[in-house]
Amino acid sequence: MHKRESKTTSPFKQPKAVWAVAFACVISFMGIGLVDPILPALADSLHATPSQVSLLFSSYLIVTAVAMLVVGWFSSRFGAKRTLVIGLSVIVVFSALAGATGSINGIVGFRAGWGLGNALFIATSLAVIVASASGGFGGAIILYETALGLGIAVGPLLGGELGAISWRGPFFGVAVLMAIALIATIALVPDLPRPKKITSPLAPLKALRHRGLLTMGIMALLYNWGFFTMLGYAPYPMELDAHELGLVFTGWGLLVALFSVYFAPRLQARYGTAAVLYANLFCLGVVMAVIAAGVSTPTVVIVAVIVSGAFIGINNTLTTQAVMLVSPVERPVASSAYGFLRFIGGGLAPYAAGKLADAMDLSVPFYLAALTFILAIPVLASGHRLLRQAEANLDEGEPVQPSLTPVGAVAPSGEPRVVVAVGDHDRAPAIVDAAARLARDTSSPLEVVHVRQTAVVDDQAADAEDLAQARAAVKDHLDRLAGQGAAATGQVLNSVGDHAAAGRALARHAADVGARVVAVGNSPRGPLTQFADGSFTTALTHACACTVVLVGTGTDSAPRPLNAASLAQLRGAGT
Template sequence: MSTSHGKSPGLLRQPKAVWAVAFACVISFMGIGLVDPILPALADSLDATPSQVSLLFSSYLIVTAVAMLFVGWISSRIGAKRTMVAGLAVIVVFAALAGATGSINGIVGFRAGWGLGNAMFIATSLAVIVASASGGFSGAIILYETALGLGIAVGPLLGGELGAISWRGPFFGVAVLMAVALVATLVLVPSTPKPERPTSPIAPLKALRHRGLLTMGIMALLYNWGFFTMLGYAPYPMELEAHQLGLVFTGWGLLVAAFSVFFAPRLQARYGTAPVLYANLFGLAVVMAVIAAGVETPTVVIVAVIASGAFIGINNTLTTQAVMLVSPVERPVASSAYGFLRFIGGGLAPYVAGKLADATDLGVPFYLGAATFLLAIPVLASGHRLLVRAERSTGDDEPVGPSLVPVGRTAEPGSRPVVVAVGPHDRAAAVVDAAALLARATDSPLEVVHVRQTAVVEEQAVDTETDEQARAAVGAHLDRLVAQGVAATGRVLTVVGDHAAAGRALARHAREIGARTVAVGRSPRGPLAQFADGSFTTALTHAADRTVVLVETDDAPRHLTADSLAELRGSAL
């Protein structure tokens, strides 16, 4: 079936603004593992104990945690771009100061300032890159995820290379690269509008009164306790030089990125969020126990740390999706509240681990980390019903069930409509008009389903459009169809992260209303995006018990021929 629309915006066909933010994301996420390769060198060069050096993580993460509570308030008043630019500037200054200081206390203090800039950046970067995308936000989100993975993987490698020259190298390297990102952001990224309603500075703390958000937040606190215990203390028993440590944590980072982007959505779709998280947390506990038991054997520690990247990648993605599913508050507020608890756990862990290591031996902090992973399981289980209810909100046993909300009048019972699914892209009108031809050909009403996505990347989640924008898009389609004399109704299908689940939900909806057929356009997201989080069309086709028509369109408007109409009538009846 053919009619008209514009060409798909490819993954690489993004505005310069998107590339500028993606580059800044790479540098920012490098900071997670950048200092790992130089921890032993710092201890030797500055005559510091491992517990003193561990405060680099504690100061950075605790300040990040507290700042997360206020970043939403700041951003709602000055705009996301200005907040992000301010964060980049703060990172440049404090990274340079950390490299210039000559004491461990000075580095710890300047890392705290770095944490403030980090909070301002990570809380706004996803929203800015989505707002800067043109002709399709999906490619921009994939670039963001790629930048995150690249930063996590390359950070330790760069830290190892520069750290082999001097322990000051990684700090100065980040300052220079982030300065480049700052200039690119200022020049290339357009201003972003301020929200219509400013966010209250205490909104994230108030949000923690909701049981689901608090439960997931405490689970994330315990998880991050174990995670940052490993990140802060695993380099010491490895007994490697900075360059070798960089390679180890690069392997770890590659697994984090791969399992976060490619494997977590598939496991979630197959087994559900909660079961995967239970198994994943148990797996992390086993890995940490292996590190603790083999702390005197560097090879055991190295292999266990690299392997942990797979579990950490899965956990980072699914925990954030779980938070967004159970949180009855706005996405930015939920992200801030969750980020606060998450980073508090990560900040306290290295400090406590250092005290335990000084008082006992190096294996004890890792045993404690294993215990926190195990403790996170019953905490998650206490909110199991809330999570399952949120996942299955549309019925059956579907993990991460999206919601379908009518817009305007609903279809008459037994009307057997043609259902057409579209997203917020520049081809949507052409796809709807093509489906209208099919509706005419089969003497059926048309139901327009607009798919509205909440993008989830690491601890951040952002709505790619507001509910008002989604409803307005449906209204525009309906007005155009009425002018064409087509009887039409509309719905908004909201999905958190997983496109494949949305496809299965639409198949179920088509079955429940007795739809004659379902029409979809070719995905504008491209094969990489579909491989990462599942294909809406593939999932719909596999789950549907009725005809699914792929609307092929090109640049020139065309009309259905008599033969095509007869073929469509035959396939849809």
């Protein structure tokens, strides 16, 4: 059953089921940087070349890429919890086998099995957290982002500490921690309803026929080529032990997490998705060229790798968000298609880098990585019109984000209206009723806008509710108002990104229809959630050309105007 947010929600007031999956998410995200600190030790202990060791990344990522094509079908066929449990079980088994083997070929093979388990897990973990959360959709997203940040930052640190004892330590450490997460998931996570529609295993490949999705996928392939070249080969010229490498990649991971969650949305709001991605890819190309030129100077490589974390964090968030903007297919299908191309690039890069390094020089793979980042810019530019149209809601065919879906009768044009914006929380009816009184007092038509959001975290996207639920919520408001003798029209506002992005989208709609007033209520979200994903009301007030009012829902439900003088006290408020 879909749960509405309570009056004041905290991302950390969640049931045990959510914490069980969040813990597993931390361990899963650790896998990104866990093995980096032990790459030189693996090469020394197993008498392997760097190109042989790099196959740990290739086998893991290529299997993950292929699995991304079928995980949507698997999850819709067998259910989210069962998919989650199977994924965790596979990770436990293959990470333990990787630690127990004595050959580099054995580790490469077992990492492939690990990749299969990880694909099953990451494809369902966000959906399970959102479905099980009682702290509201926004709280669930913040918790997932926190797990991502902890995993990326702590993974290299734990890998370095365990790797200082033995190269087998990180593999066995993951096996033990994932086994704990598996037991908790089995015991605490309830069975979730299966989707009514089973996803076709061919759906992701068919989705790539859409030009916008294919363009973003190829751009992500080139980006990940450069990214995983750095991740797989940068540890060698640093000339550090496992513990020191762990500290370096912990600094890198902290920047990835911070810029992904906090800075990417704010840069996007100021400059636009495409402009930020162009500049970001260019900066990554420069950083990689610096590594190539300074490959014989460990300090240069160390600093450049840490700095790259900021640009990688921005790119991870905005690339996935751009995929959701331009794609006309369902979110899980778009994520699978994009993930397939993304991980293919990441899987092929370490193998090719190893061959180039063996045949020529260690700087050559990094120069090639710099080139792939730069090549990603014209690829993205070839889809610039599609991305700009998506952001401006000008595309044809199926609606793209942000978009408005009418519910019931269409509002008459030409007459200034009162627009009231509400989310999926239990105070929404009272906010709508207060706005209806404002509309009656000003002799204005009323339009109810239900904000339906899609949150983007790393390469995953999740809807707060499906379109049918959002339409039903609007119809409930309209029916209740009709029973009170108040006529109104309704819309569902679909918005990809944070709460601030939804606020700006609503401001554009208010300008398009010549609204007299936009009414919103106090935020049901906690201050931490508002800080993380932006304030709806603050963004709306800054962008809106008409009057914005804040309506109460208690004994004092009179609308209160928002002007420049009162804006400061409302920073952090939202719908």
